[in-house]
Amino acid sequence: MRVSVPGIPQAILDASPALALRSIPEAIQRLTEFIGAGNVALLTGAGVSVDSGIRAYRGEDGRYMNPNYKPIFFHELMDPSASGYAFRQRYWLRSYLGYPPVRDAQPNTSHFALAALQHTSHLSHIITQNVDGLHHKAIRNTTGTQWPPDRIQKSILELHGTLHHVQCSKGHTVDRDTFQEWLSLANPKWHQYAQELELTGNQPRTNPDGDVAVEQLGISYDDFVVPECPECMLSDHVNSAYKPRVIFFGESIPQPVKIQSYEVVENSERLLLMGTTLATYSAFRLLKHALELKKPVMLLNVGPTRADGMPSVEKLDVPSGAVMRDVAKAVIGTRAEEDPVIVGMLASGIDNPPSLDDDDRAPRAAG
Known part of the structure; x- marks a missing residue:
């Protein structure tokens, strides 16, 4: 049996960096406009959990942290x-x-900002490639949300x-x-x-x-x-x-999960991608599905992604932790200052990324 590990096409990694918005104030404005209309489906990847101290699979150049893995x-x-x-x-x-x-690991500021946007129904659903459960923690750990478990289960789909x-x-x-x-x-x-x-x-x-x-x-x-x-x-x-x-390499995503992920995209008005290179096809096909349905798509990620060069995808090359709290405040408006539950969410979250030298690029024993 031959099973390959998915990755970003080499042609994208070797190409000149695609032009993408890098200004923090501009990114906040564009995200606020994109999310503010409501009914946005969100797909998250490992980059969203970096500020919680969990390493991403790939670095800012889009390659695996450990090439020998x-x-x-x-x-x-x-x-x-x-x-x-x-x-x-x-x-x-x-x-x-x-x-x-x-x-x-504890949820970071991005997790809580996204939880606040879920709480106000600006984000209809979160589909996450992450297996760490931090989106769930951000909802459960907020005093006053009182979200029943079935609502959390329906609003956060763990793709992998x-x-x-x-x-x-x-x-x-x-x-x-x-x-x-x-x-x-x-x-x-x-x-x-x-x-x-x-x-x-x-x-x-x-x-x-x-x-x-x-x-x-x-x-x-x-x-x-x-x-x-x-x-x-x-x-x-x-x-x-x-x-x-x-879901391990070589294993299929359960059909009910696959169907639900498609339905989330279909029932939303736009798709936001965050902290993902879209290297795995299970995520990339959701982007393709959204584009086939003519949905507006925005991508927030640092470094190369599989979507680079796709004209219908607006890319913001900034980390989520630098913008999402301010975006949530701008989208939610006065409730962000008056509603104690939302105030608590937007005051919560750690900021503890791995150290800058926490990188496996040097050759070592294969994992």
Whole structure:
């Protein structure tokens, strides 16, 4: 089976930078006009979570942070053979160590600004490629919103799934915190090591999918134990084929999610893209669908994207954290100063991006 990792076409990366709006005041004005009319669908990518301390997949030149990165594919992770178990040992050790920073990450100012725009119905829906759950946190953590879980579920569509739940190959699901406890009990040595990492703050670099590179630390995966599914054991079936509820390379997006993403675009009047290079086709096809329907499209992203050069896409080459709080205030108007819920949202959010030297461009062990 040959499965390739999606990326931005080389011709775009090699081309001269496309002209795009870079002025912060102009970007605020254009976004305010675009969102202010209402009924806007939003598609977000990893760039929106950078200010929460979560690294993006690609840098400002549009290329992977680690050019040596070799992801585990769906068919490798779920392979019931000994070879598949070895892949699971590698994946789950790295994810076991890398999940806590994603679990503990807090929404940034962009997340809360977008939550405020959802609260006022200026944004009809958010489709996110991110698996960190920070859009949900921004809504839930705001005192006074009182959004029922079903409304949050309907208004935020996780296109690529979530790290916060785990399921076996038979479909038995467990929340991630419980699965982390199972991994700790099965691997006391690694549990102690993980505790030492949290105490010292010497956390390995974590990718947006919760993966960390540990080979340079001299770590072997051979002694890591992936637990068996207790539900499967009740049926006398031994099964360690676990995966987070995330869409892996080589895995298809569930049809209901795909259909819903198309319906969101169809039922909106315009489409806003934010913090995404559109390298994955699951996101790029939503842009294509919007353009086929003659919807206005705006793209807010720093660096090259797969949409560069498309004449119907207006691009703003600025980071979301530099503009979205001011945009939300301008769009919402006086309620941004009078409504205590909205005031709280627009006063919330961290600003803690990874350090500028947190870059994997230098060659290192393949991940």
